[in-house]
Amino acid sequence: MRNLFKDRLINHWNQLTKYLRYVFNDFFVIALMFFIGAVGLAYANFLKTVPPHAGWEVLVLLVLLTLGLQVGRLATLIVDPDRVFLAPQEQQLTSYFKHAFLYSFSLAAGMQVLVWIILMPFISVSLGWSVGQLLVGLVLMVGLKWYWLSYQFLQLRNHATNPWWHRLGWLVLLPAVVILLALVGQVVIAYVLTMAAIGVVIWRLAKQVPPLNWEQIVATEQRRMRRIYRFFALFTEVPTVGPQPKRRAYLDGLFRRLPHDQAHLYTNLYVKTFARDGETSSMYLRLLVLAAVILGLVTNQALSIVVALTMLYLTGTQLRPFFDCFDNNVFTYLYPVRVSTRVHNFRQLFNWLLIIELVVVLIAQLIGQATLTTLGITLVGGSFIIWWLSHRFLQQQVKREK
Numbered sequence: 001m002r003n004l005f006k007d008r009l010i011n012h013w014n015q016l017t018k019y020l021r022y023v024f025n026d027f028f029v030i031a032l033m034f035f036i037g038a039v040g041l042a043y044a045n046f047l048k049t050v051p052p053h054a055g056w057e058v059l060v061l062l063v064l065l066t067l068g069l070q071v072g073r074l075a076t077l078i079v080d081p082d083r084v085f086l087a088p089q090e091q092q093l094t095s096y097f098k099h100a101f102l103y104s105f106s107l108a109a110g111m112q113v114l115v116w117i118i119l120m121p122f123i124s125v126s127l128g129w130s131v132g133q134l135l136v137g138l139v140l141m142v143g144l145k146w147y148w149l150s151y152q153f154l155q156l157r158n159h160a161t162n163p164w165w166h167r168l169g170w171l172v173l174l175p176a177v178v179i180l181l182a183l184v185g186q187v188v189i190a191y192v193l194t195m196a197a198i199g200v201v202i203w204r205l206a207k208q209v210p211p212l213n214w215e216q217i218v219a220t221e222q223r224r225m226r227r228i229y230r231f232f233a234l235f236t237e238v239p240t241v242g243p244q245p246k247r248r249a250y251l252d253g254l255f256r257r258l259p260h261d262q263a264h265l266y267t268n269l270y271v272k273t274f275a276r277d278g279e280t281s282s283m284y285l286r287l288l289v290l291a292a293v294i295l296g297l298v299t300n301q302a303l304s305i306v307v308a309l310t311m312l313y314l315t316g317t318q319l320r321p322f323f324d325c326f327d328n329n330v331f332t333y334l335y336p337v338r339v340s341t342r343v344h345n346f347r348q349l350f351n352w353l354l355i356i357e358l359v360v361v362l363i364a365q366l367i368g369q370a371t372l373t374t375l376g377i378t379l380v381g382g383s384f385i386i387w388w389l390s391h392r393f394l395q396q397q398v399k400r401e402k
Helices: 001-023 028-047 056-067 087-127 132-158 164-183 187-207 214-234 249-256 261-278 280-297 301-324 331-333 339-367 373-402
Strands: none
Touching: 001 087, 001 214, 028 087, 056 087, 056 132, 056 164, 087 132, 132 164, 132 187, 132 214, 164 187, 249 261, 261 280, 261 339, 280 301, 280 339, 301 339, 301 373, 339 373
């Protein structure tokens, strides 16, 4: 089983390396260098303005360190066929999962070291910690990550469904309390709590008996790999990344308000698919948030207009392929609905999404202290882009039908 994990780890890294060469291309590396330099310069200037021993600094560090602790998850490299072929050899998988845990911890510990190194100047300036205290804090964060991964390791044989508040308490609130104690100077108590938490997890691991929860193990590993591949999909085509529909029951009230007659058949289909597919909607939200953040920070009026109109145009072009999302469904060709009705329904959703983005963009420009002239130009230019993209789409569909 040790050789099995070793072989899978080699194949796993070969697969990642194949995509990493597309990620770290020349243009991205150059842009990344400029970005790191700009962030580093802003960070250095920010540290000069930080007053020592201010109350807000502890809260900021608490949030950042707690979020940083969530980076790095248990990597089992288990695939779906294993539930059939490895289940009979479950007793022999102890060595396999131990190596998986050590591999996951080595990566996660490295991430914790990186997060701590980035925050060390801020901790030293704000809390006045010495080098020895910084090393003690780093060891504490690594110990918390060991506990964090051990809790995930504990779930391999857990067949009960833990409520969300249970996971929140053990994986977020408990580490946050330990970190807070360390930041306020109670390092000994923080270490005692950490060791006690690790001890509890080890005790519960010793009491566990087979069988493994294969369904949860496979699903957890698939989610982990999907997050990695979604990042690669930003740079190149990744066949393993596909849409993941979600129920989103909290939107049922909105869906019930939609007209349900034949003339609005595709309105229902497009709205529900957009809300549930997890691909187009996430892309739209990412562009929306990115535009809002950039425009909220940009103070140059000309640059603000260019960024706002560019992001609006990019969103429109990215939403255009959503029209064809039902082309592979043979049943849609049996609907007694004209293509012109489908085009009209899609244009309604298309226009509303871009109008919502235009409103968010204008609000973000107001936060960025944009002038009335800038807001007016953005409003007129954005309205023209929405009309032009919608009109161009209609012309393309007319040509397509001919």
